Amino acid sequence: VVRATPPRFGTAHEALRTVFGYDTFRGQQQEIIERVAGGGDAVVLMPTGGGKSLCYQIPSLLREGTGVVVSPLIALMQDQVDALIAVGVRAAFLNSTQDGAARAAVERAYLGGELDILYVAPERLSSESTKRFLERGRIALFAIDEAHCVSQWGHDFRPDYLALSELADRWPDVPRIALTATATEATHRELTSRLRLEGAEHYVSDFDRPNIQYRIVPKAEPRKQLLDFITREHPGDAGIVYALSRNSVEKTAEFLSSRGLTALPYHAGLDASVRAATQSRFLREEGVIVVATIAFGMGIDKPDVRFVAHIDLPKSVEGYYQETGRAGRDGLPSTAWLAYGLQDVVQQRRMIDDSPGDLAHRRRMTQHLDAMLALCETVQCRRVNLLAYFGQNSSPCGNCDTCLTPPESWDGTIPAQKLLSTVVRLKRERNQRFGASHLIDILRGKRTARVEQYGHDALATWSIGDDLSESQWRGVARQLIAQELLKPEGEYGVLTITPASAEVLSGARPVILRTEPDRPERAARSSRS
Ligand code: ADP
Ligand code: ZN
Numbered sequence: 151v152v153r154a155t156p157p158r159f160g161t162a163h164e165a166l167r168t169v170f171g172y173d174t175f176r177g178q179q180q181e182i183i184e185r186v187a188g189g190g191d192a193v194v195l196m197p198t199g200g201g202k203s204l205c206y207q208i209p210s211l212l213r214e215g216t217g218v219v220v221s222p223l224i225a226l227m228q229d230q231v232d233a234l235i236a237v238g239v240r241a242a243f244l245n246s247t248q249d250g251a252a253r254a255a256v257e258r259a260y261l262g263g264e265l266d267i268l269y270v271a272p273e274r275l276s277s278e279s280t281k282r283f284l285e286r287g288r289i290a291l292f293a294i295d296e297a298h299c300v301s302q303w304g305h306d307f308r309p310d311y312l313a314l315s316e317l318a319d320r321w322p323d324v325p326r327i328a329l330t331a332t333a334t335e336a337t338h339r340e341l342t343s344r345l346r347l348e349g350a351e352h353y354v355s356d357f358d359r360p361n362i363q364y365r366i367v368p369k370a371e372p373r374k375q376l377l378d379f380i381t382r383e384h385p386g387d388a389g390i391v392y393a394l395s396r397n398s399v400e401k402t403a404e405f406l407s408s409r410g411l412t413a414l415p416y417h418a419g420l421d422a423s424v425r426a427a428t429q430s431r432f433l434r435e436e437g438v439i440v441v442a443t444i445a446f447g448m449g450i451d452k453p454d455v456r457f458v459a460h461i462d463l464p465k466s467v468e469g470y471y472q473e474t475g476r477a478g479r480d481g482l483p484s485t486a487w488l489a490y491g492l493q494d495v496v497q498q499r500r501m502i503d504d505s506p507g508d509l510a511h512r513r514r515m516t517q518h519l520d521a522m523l524a525l526c527e528t529v530q531c532r533r534v535n536l537l538a539y540f541g542q543n544s545s546p547c548g549n550c551d552t553c554l555t556p557p558e559s560w561d562g563t564i565p566a567q568k569l570l571s572t573v574v575r576l577k578r579e580r581n582q583r584f585g586a587s588h589l590i591d592i593l594r595g596k597r598t599a600r601v602e603q604y605g606h607d608a609l610a611t612w613s614i615g616d617d618l619s620e621s622q623w624r625g626v627a628r629q630l631i632a633q634e635l636l637k638p639e640g641e642y643g644v645l646t647i648t649p650a651s652a653e654v655l656s657g658a659r660p661v662i663l664r665t666e667p668d669r670p671e672r673a674a675r676s677s678r679s
Contacts, residue, residue: 243256
């Protein structure tokens with residue numbers, strides 16, 4: 151016999167108190183819950199930690215039938231379901247990690263009207279047999295979590311999400327709620343139309359996280375800088391350090407551990423059991439630092455993460471915002487610290503050039519990177535820049551590095567011209583494979599073996615730049631790349647000029663650069679590794 155799960159509570163407040171043990175709703179939770187419980191569609195943009203889960207969990211308890219939650223975070227489904235069961239909600243999931251018997255039991259419970267909430271992986275829901283199975287029971291609502299995954303423009307596109315557009319036709323009477331923590335205006339628009347949520351009410355939260363202090367520093371010796379940052383400002387605190395490669399994750403965790411910190415590596419190359427153990431130590435012990443690739447932290451609910459550090463440049467502002475948002479969910483002061491350098495820019499531009507996607511895809515990645523670079527290079531408030539990216543106006547925050555110590559800018563037109571004209575001169579040579587380091591050696595008049603080999607001490611720009619240190623030159627090169635006056639190309643990151651650099655060379659366009667703290671030569675050189 152197929153039965154619909156009866157409503158468990160009469161009002162949202164009753165469910166909030168009885169099940170979740172909270173007295174008041176946060177932000178727009180109540181309006182959202184009432185909208186969906188009343189059968190309307192909703193699009194919810196709420197920062198990480200804002201409390202999105204209750205927005206679909208409570209309506210699932212108020213409506214007849216089972217709330218079907220689509221989530222890409224398969225690894226977390228078990229935890230989410232366990233947490234709900236612990237507070238008396240009848241929850242289950244369907245995903246590829248289950249065996250046939252477990253799946254059959256979940257299916258029976260759904261059809262028997264014994265499930266309040268059912269988590270389903272998106273690839274399940276795109277299959278016809280799953281949809282036919284769901285049709286046999288009663289659905290209270292569809293919740294589409296991490297809804298930005300449907301956006302091809304976004305940073306985390308998942309093709310399975312495209313199939314979710316069909317829910318509107320197939321279940322026209324079932325309310326749908328899409329939720330995400332990462333939404334620029336473009337993503338917001340795209341997810342609304344792709345998920346066929348034209349008739350939805352939109353709930354856009356304030357994206358500001360005022361307790362997070364944003365800081366971005368030039369990268370010299372990243373591991374040492376990171377250690378200084380942690381020991382000075384966050385001794386004994388829990389934190390997450392993000393790096394782009396597994397190798398860098400391993401080395402950084404080793405380095406921090408060798409200095410007496412509790413730092414554990416986390417990346418996809420490690421055994422699932424090791425990763426689970428790391429995650430549970432992070433949640434249960436105090437002062438654990440996890441050094442991770444981006445995979446770590448999604449859906450982890452740890453309120454007292456005091457810092458999030460990036461030792462490599464994130465690929466997009468959305469990603470950066472989501473990762474830094476894992477700090478300070480408890481509202482207490484926390485730090486988002488990022489070190490970035492010339493090599494990051496060169497490497498990421500190259501990765502985009504080499505990426506297998508089509509031109510449109512590469513263009514999107516370039517736009518994402520450019521927005522990230524603009525955030526790094528801004529001389530204005532970081533938060534103003536960040537929030538503007540999410541379509542929100544604000545005034546200088548007083549709690550970011552540029553507000554606390556306003557960066558100075560300087561007229562870098564002449565150094566830019568020196569560097570660009572060296573690039574132009576080297577371009578005349580065949581098989582040229584000269585990256586930033588060699589250019590800087592020429593400008594600073596440094597007689598290296600390569601300089602000798604190519605006779606570059608005979609160039610007109612030889613030694614005309616010894617007024618700047620090597621690290622200052624690296625800063626100039628990095629900022630020129632960020633401003634698209636210089637472009638790294640190919641496997642070796644050979645620097646080439648761009649259409650805009652001609653204007654600089656002719657003197658028609660001034661170049662304003664951000665003043666950076668100078669560093670010893672030795673430090674600057676080690677950032678090449
Ligand atoms: P998100 O999915 O938006 O990142 P969660 O739904 O995981 O956020 O909620 C973050 C934390 O806030 C959780 O610990 C949750 O229990 C808590 N929370 C949510 N709503 C409330 C509320 N109304 N009152 C108190 N705590 C809440
Ligand atoms: Zn600021």
